[in-house]
Amino acid sequence: MAVIGGIMVPHPPLIVPEVGRGQEILIKDTIKAYQEAAGMAAELKPDTIVVISPHAVMYADYFHVSPGKKARGDFGQFMAPQAGEEAVYDEAFVRELDRLCGEDDFPMGTEGEREKELDHGTLVPLHFIHQHYRDYKLVRIGGSGLSFAHHYRAGRYIAIAAENLGRRVFIVASGDLSHKLRGDGPYGYSVQGPEYDERIMDVMGKAEFGELLAFSESFCEKAGECGHRGFTMMAGAMDGKAVMPRRLTYEGPFGVGYGICTFRVTGDDDGRRFLETYESCRKKCFRQGRGFLYPSTGAALCGGASGPYRRCAGMLRRKSYRTR
Numbered sequence: 001m002a003v004i005g006g007i008m009v010p011h012p013p014l015i016v017p018e019v020g021r022g023q024e025i026l027i028k029d030t031i032k033a034y035q036e037a038a039g040m041a042a043e044l045k046p047d048t049i050v051v052i053s054p055h056a057v058m059y060a061d062y063f064h065v066s067p068g069k070k071a072r073g074d075f076g077q078f079m080a081p082q083a084g085e086e087a088v089y090d091e092a093f094v095r096e097l098d099r100l101c102g103e104d105d106f107p108m109g110t111e112g113e114r115e116k117e118l119d120h121g122t123l124v125p126l127h128f129i130h131q132h133y134r135d136y137k138l139v140r141i142g143g144s145g146l147s148f149a150h151h152y153r154a155g156r157y158i159a160i161a162a163e164n165l166g167r168r169v170f171i172v173a174s175g176d177l178s179h180k181l182r183g184d185g186p187y188g189y190s191v192q193g194p195e196y197d198e199r200i201m202d203v204m205g206k207a208e209f210g211e212l213l214a215f216s217e218s219f220c221e222k223a224g225e226c227g228h229r230g231f232t233m234m235a236g237a238m239d240g241k242a243v244m245p246r247r248l249t250y251e252g253p254f255g256v257g258y259g260i261c262t263f264r265v266t267g268d269d270d271g272r273r274f275l276e277t278y279e280s281c282r283k284k285c286f287r288q289g290r291g292f293l294y295p296s297t298g299a300a301l302c303g304g305a306s307g308p309y310r311r312c313a314g315m316l317r318r319k320s321y322r323t324r
């Protein structure tokens with residue numbers, strides 16, 4: 001077995017007591033679920049933990065993997081420089097990922113490092129994981145402006161590298177949900193905010209990973225989410241695998257959605273190769289002139305109930321259901 005499981009977790013800095021100074025009590029359900037998720041990571045005893053963080057170095061058309069031997073970071077930016085974490089990078093894993101992507105000319109690798117310090121999207125999950133487990137090496141990957149399908153594909157390279165090296169790999173998809181849940185929240189309110197959160201919790205809670213590809217990019221942007229691409233990369237890392245999901249918690253008292261789900265890989269399942277399904281659907285729709293694509297980005301149009309994508313979304317959904 002290579003990729004053995006993963007978690008979807010948020011990264012509010014104030015969840016760390018030194019930053020929150022008492023405010024963290026308002027998200028105590030999230031804290032409890034985070035401990036449980038971190039406990040699951042520890043129980044699976046991974047050799048390598050891959051953290052996908054939207055706050056690591058991010059390029060429009062490239063997935064940056066952090067190079068080097070190790071890194072540390074702290075919450076100085078959030079007035080708590082005394083709280084920090086350190087981790088040793090899995091250099092062999094990074095090399096293998098670099099090699100695989102180089103061979104395929106896939107835009108992922110260690111070029112263009114700008115910020116060595118661990119970002120808060122990485123620090124928050126490590127804050128919890130380190131309370132349970134330290135016997136692992138880290139791989140840190142940033143998101144990109146590329147399509148959801150690209151992110152899924154990037155995840156598949158993580159799985160191939162894990163297999164080639166015989167590593168037990170655990171994936172942490174670090175991402176907040178909508179930032180637009182409340183008028184008094186940091187980015188105000190938008191109707192797409194709560195709608196996104198409800199949809200993503202449903203999709204992730206059932207591990208219906210094909211659905212991730214069916215969200216439209218403009219809908220996600222209006223919802224102001226930060227984790228969708230990372231969740232999609234994690235899904236790609238579990239491509240073709242049977243997955244046991246658990247939905248642990250959801251809350252958003254500050255106007256930002258925090259959701260936690262855990263995923264255990266339980267075996268193989270060819271019915272869960274979602275990118276193939278997505279791409280054959282896409283081609284078919286395109287041929288039939290149903291306007292499936294934004295020609296410039298290749299991004300899917302609306303996956304809503306009445307959109308032209310409905311039939312494809314339905315197919316992807318059925319693929320997911322089959323395994324439960």
Ligand SMILES: [Zn+2]
Binds near residue numbers: 011054175
């Ligand atoms: Zn974020």
